[in-house]
Amino acid sequence: xxxxxxxxxxxxxxxxxxxxxxxxxxxxxxxxxxxxxxxxxxxxxxxxxxxxxxxxxxxxxxxxxxxxxxxxxxxxxxxxxxxxxxxxxxxxxxxxxxxxxxxxxxxxxxxxxxxxxxxxxxxxxxxxxxxxxxxxxxxxxxxxxxxxxxxxxxxxxxxxxxxxxxxxxxxxxxxxxxxxxxxxxxxxxxxxxxxxxxxxxxxxxxxxxxxxxxxxxxxxxxxxxxxxxxxxxxxxxxxxxxxxxxxxxxxxxxxxxxxxxxxxxxxxxxxxxxxxxxxxxxxxxxxxxxxxxxxxxxxxxxxxxxxxxxxxxxxxxxxxxxxxxxxxxxxxxxxxxxxxxxxxxxxxxxxxxxxxxxxxxxxxxxxxxxxxxxxxxxx
Amino acid sequence: xxxxxxxxxxxxxxxxxxxxxxxxxxxxxxxxxxxxxxxxxxxxxxxxxxxxxxxxxxxxxxxxxxxxxxxxxxxxxxxxxxxxxxxxxxxxxxxxxxxxxxxxxxxxxxxxxxxxxxxxxxxxxxxxxxxxxxxxxxxxxxxxxxxxxxxxxxxxxxxxxxxxxxxxxxxxxxxxxxxxxxxxxxxxxxxxxxxxxxxxxxxxxxxxxxxxxxxxxxxxxxxxxxxxxxxxxxxxxxxxxxxxxxxxxxxxxxxxxxxxxxxxxxxxxxxxxxxxxxxxxxxxxxxxxxxxxxxxxxxxxxxxxxxxxxxxxxxxxxxxxxxxxxxxxxxxxxxxxxxxxxxxxxxxxxxxxxxxxxxxxxxxxxxxxxxxxxxxxxxxxxxxxxxxxxxxxxxxxxxxxxxxxxxxxxxxxxxxxxxxxxxxxxxxxxxxxxxxxxxxxxxxxxxxxxxxxxxxxxxxxxxxxxxxxxxxxxxxxxxxxxxxxxxxxxxxxxxxxxxxxxxxxxxxxxxxxxx
Numbered sequence: 001x002x003x004x005x006x007x008x009x010x011x012x013x014x015x016x017x018x019x020x021x022x023x024x025x026x027x028x029x030x031x032x033x034x035x036x037x038x039x040x041x042x043x044x045x046x047x048x049x050x051x052x053x054x055x056x057x058x059x060x061x062x063x064x065x066x067x068x069x070x071x072x073x074x075x076x077x078x079x080x081x082x083x084x085x086x087x088x089x090x091x092x093x094x095x096x097x098x099x100x101x102x103x104x105x106x107x108x109x110x111x112x113x114x115x116x117x118x119x120x121x122x123x124x125x126x127x128x129x130x131x132x133x134x135x136x137x138x139x140x141x142x143x144x145x146x147x148x149x150x151x152x153x154x155x156x157x158x159x160x161x162x163x164x165x166x167x168x169x170x171x172x173x174x175x176x177x178x179x180x181x182x183x184x185x186x187x188x189x190x191x192x193x194x195x196x197x198x199x200x201x202x203x204x205x206x207x208x209x210x211x212x213x214x215x216x217x218x219x220x221x222x223x224x225x226x227x228x229x230x231x232x233x234x235x236x237x238x239x240x241x242x243x244x245x246x247x248x249x250x251x252x253x254x255x256x257x258x259x260x261x262x263x264x265x266x267x268x269x270x271x272x273x274x275x276x277x278x279x280x281x282x283x284x285x286x287x288x289x290x291x292x293x294x295x296x297x298x299x300x301x302x303x304x305x306x307x308x309x310x311x312x313x314x315x316x317x318x319x320x321x322x323x324x325x326x327x328x329x330x331x332x333x334x335x336x337x338x339x340x341x342x343x344x345x346x347x348x349x350x351x352x353x354x355x356x357x358x359x360x361x362x363x364x365x366x367x368x369x370x371x372x373x374x375x376x377x378x379x
Numbered sequence: 380x381x382x383x384x385x386x387x388x389x390x391x392x393x394x395x396x397x398x399x400x401x402x403x404x405x406x407x408x409x410x411x412x413x414x415x416x417x418x419x420x421x422x423x424x425x426x427x428x429x430x431x432x433x434x435x436x437x438x439x440x441x442x443x444x445x446x447x448x449x450x451x452x453x454x455x456x457x458x459x460x461x462x463x464x465x466x467x468x469x470x471x472x473x474x475x476x477x478x479x480x481x482x483x484x485x486x487x488x489x490x491x492x493x494x495x496x497x498x499x500x501x502x503x504x505x506x507x508x509x510x511x512x513x514x515x516x517x518x519x520x521x522x523x524x525x526x527x528x529x530x531x532x533x534x535x536x537x538x539x540x541x542x543x544x545x546x547x548x549x550x551x552x553x554x555x556x557x558x559x560x561x562x563x564x565x566x567x568x569x570x571x572x573x574x575x576x577x578x579x580x581x582x583x584x585x586x587x588x589x590x591x592x593x594x595x596x597x598x599x600x601x602x603x604x605x606x607x608x609x610x611x612x613x614x615x616x617x618x619x620x621x622x623x624x625x626x627x628x629x630x631x632x633x634x635x636x637x638x639x640x641x642x643x644x645x646x647x648x649x650x651x652x653x654x655x656x657x658x659x660x661x662x663x664x665x666x667x668x669x670x671x672x673x674x675x676x677x678x679x680x681x682x683x684x685x686x687x688x689x690x691x692x693x694x695x696x697x698x699x700x701x702x703x704x705x706x707x708x709x710x711x712x713x714x715x716x717x718x719x720x721x722x723x724x725x726x727x728x729x730x731x732x733x734x735x736x737x738x739x740x741x742x743x744x745x746x747x748x749x750x751x752x753x754x755x756x757x758x759x760x761x762x763x764x765x766x767x768x769x770x771x772x773x774x775x776x777x778x779x780x781x782x783x784x785x786x787x788x789x790x791x792x793x794x795x796x797x798x799x800x801x802x803x804x805x806x807x808x809x810x811x812x813x814x815x816x817x818x819x820x821x822x823x824x825x826x827x828x829x830x831x832x833x834x835x836x837x838x839x840x841x842x843x844x845x846x847x848x849x850x851x852x853x854x855x856x857x858x859x860x861x862x863x864x865x866x867x868x869x870x871x872x873x874x875x876x877x878x879x880x881x882x883x884x885x886x887x888x889x890x891x892x893x894x
Contacts, residue, residue, distance in 0.1 A: 047815050047816070207395065336506055337506075
């Protein structure tokens with residue numbers, strides 16, 4: 001399998017319309033087929049259409065770089081939109097590229113199309129007229145939201161009507177509570193005749209965390225502990241740029257536990273450090289969840305249980321070993337340690353992972369719903 | 380797929396990651412052999428790199444060859460570097476091998492199991508293996524019964540703490556060399572282990588494309604309605620190798636192609652093509668349906684054997700531009716050997732779905748190319764509306780499932796050639812894994828070892844399937860044994876096999892598809 005990408009052809013940025021784009025794509029493949037640059041027979045491959053939306057040229061440029069890495073694993077037609085509505089100059093321009101995997105001997109060269117669209121001023125309203133005809137029929141359509149809170153402008157409505165799944169990243173929410181509340185509203189919104197499926201890249205990054213927690217409660221003594229949890233403490237580090245999004249991740253983990261264990265939110269209070277103490281009801285028993293910023297790890301979780309199967313569970317990141325560690329101690333069983341690789345951390349890897357799942361993530365939707373109820377608690 | 384969760388865990392619902400297996404000890408008997416170095420350890424390393432192994436897995440190599448723990452680790456490190464598809468860092472390999480151990484002893488002797496028991500106990504106490512044990516039989520089959528018996532005597536065959544820990548055994552093919560020996564082997568293993576502890580491994584079933592066959596059939600609405608005698612004319616299964624016996628003359632003289640390829644790989648693929656939809660992709664149900672297919676296959680009529688079976692042996696020829704010797708001129712092969720290196724068989728599956736649809740299978744060494752493919756040929760249109768000219772020349776639709784290399788699926792259909800006159804040409808729609816999915820498929824041993832650690836038997840062969848396959852093929856083997864050189868067809872190395880195999884289909888008005 002190929003390990004590198006190369007840009008086969010780069011068109012000059014210029015004002016475009018649909019007819020020109022199609023013609024330019026045809027010309028692109030014609031030149032590729034002749035092998036003038038690659039000297040290899042070329043196969044055009046697509047398993048989906050990936051639309052990326054951002055509101056600044058800088059974000060658009062970053063997206064274009066990442067698209068090259070994503071298409072390596074998920075061959076697709078990628079349409080990168082930049083909509084700068086506030087710009088004074090009215091523009092609509094486009095370029096097309098092909099991203100190709102360098103084949104190993106005997107392999108065919110597989111290439112994907114990348115179409116870059118820039119709109120500023122009133123022409124942003126016209127983006128949909130370029131994007132919708134470019135969507136490949138009968139294949140899944142993903143919209144990668146490169147903004148902050150997911151609040152799509154009206155001119156994206158028709159694009160969302162033909163989209164299957166939206167990829168957001170709650171780590172980019174400037175205000176976590178507000179961001180999740182806004183997202184919860186969008187989850188239930190109907191576009192055309194159906195609801196969108198959502199992926200949150202921050203939730204994807206939590207997959208190893210959830211797997212580790214699930215594993216530590218896999219055996220009979222520990223499963224009974226799950227319903228006897230008395231206290232959960234989730235701390236996030238917020239002193240480094242690499243830890244961006246840790247607060248949102250902490251909230252997601254808390255809401256996931258509450259949702260899966262059927263805890264009902266009762267009250268909230270603020271801590272001195274700006275964190276939150278949440279109280280839930282679990283079959284008449286209180287469960288205290290403390291969410292608090294801390295110096296140190298990006299994320300750490302400790303869980304205490306009550307009753308005869310009392311236990312203490314501590315989970316933390318070990319970035320040097322690129323793994324998570326769970327220390328578990330339950331009455332009636334020797335203490336044990338579980339480890340879990342940290343998993344995909346690069347954004348292109350996380351996106352590629354999400355592109356494998358076209359259907360709705362019902363657990364995530366339930367968690368966001370729980371989260372919206374929790375952040376609505378007065379404190 | 381089924382997992383081994385003991386109690387429902389609400390945190391697990393909706394998890395996209397496959398569950399990581401429990402910590403365990405993998406005990407490999409015959410660990411100094413080629414399989415351990417070439418397949419097992421690189422597969423475990425790859426699983427570990429992918430985060431799919433538990434935090435601690437101990438591997439205990441057991442064999443007569445004198446090695447120390449350190450020497451074994453060195454040998455396995457070299458094997459990982461040699462056989463891993465990607466470059467790997469020394470530090471990662473060293474870390475992976477930290478719980479590798481080696482016991483030098485004669486494991487045909489019950490005394491040898493004392494040190495194994497002690498080591499397992501020590502690893503359990505240290506929390507490395509946590510009482511879970513996987514015994515891997517990488518020895519010749521003749522040693523299976525005695526090892527199994529000694530495992531039992533040593534108290535290692537049953538789960539250490541039932542309900543909380545597990546003990547499993549992996550048995551490598553060949554699962555016997557005929558019906559009698561297969562029954563003896565099954566009986567020996569099942570006298571100590573229960574069937575749900577036994578994992579008979581056929582690496583062919585771990586291949587991604589073989590599994591995709593089930594997805595193709597049962598996750599698509601358009602194929603299943605036409606997957607029957609009303610629409611399918613016949614099925615061809617080819618498992619062809621361009622290599623010879625690669626210095627394994629001694630083994631091959633005893634085995635032959637029917638035992639080496641048809642009894643396991645080809646029969647497994649045939650049952651996946653022909654099986655009814657299982658109620659779910661769960662071990663018992665999938666294996667029940669596969670067994671039903673084998674049960675429905677008509678036994679060979681030995682009085683008319685030439686109508687159903689061809690056996691061949693390769694002569695000197697040319698492969699990839701190199702002159703290669705005849706089978707009889709290979710090292711450790713008798714110059715008068717009658718061992719088959721090629722077989723072509725015609726099976727009939729006597730049930731409602733397949734009555735009257737022949738399944739032609741062929742497999743051989745030193746054939747024209749290395750390829751494994753399933754070809755489904757559909758019936759021709761009942762009436763050709765484009766006139767007599769096209770009546771016989773329009774080709775039937777073909778679906779091809781390529782198992783290796785260049786895994787994928789293609790469909791051939793007819794289209795109008797652009798012209799003012801009616802001209803019909805066959806064209807091909809093609810899906811190739813490498814084009815559509817930019818990720819490497821896991822190796823067959825990776826898939827199967829992980830399934831084994833997770834307690835999922837779906838892709839492993841059950842006792843009844845092994846015996847039914849032998850029940851069909853043993854009379855054929857015995858007849859061939861009796862016939863000796865009589866009826867043995869020869870083919871030039873580097874070709875598609877003997878002319879008699881072409882005649883097998885020509886008799887039915889068909890021909891092998893060009894691959």
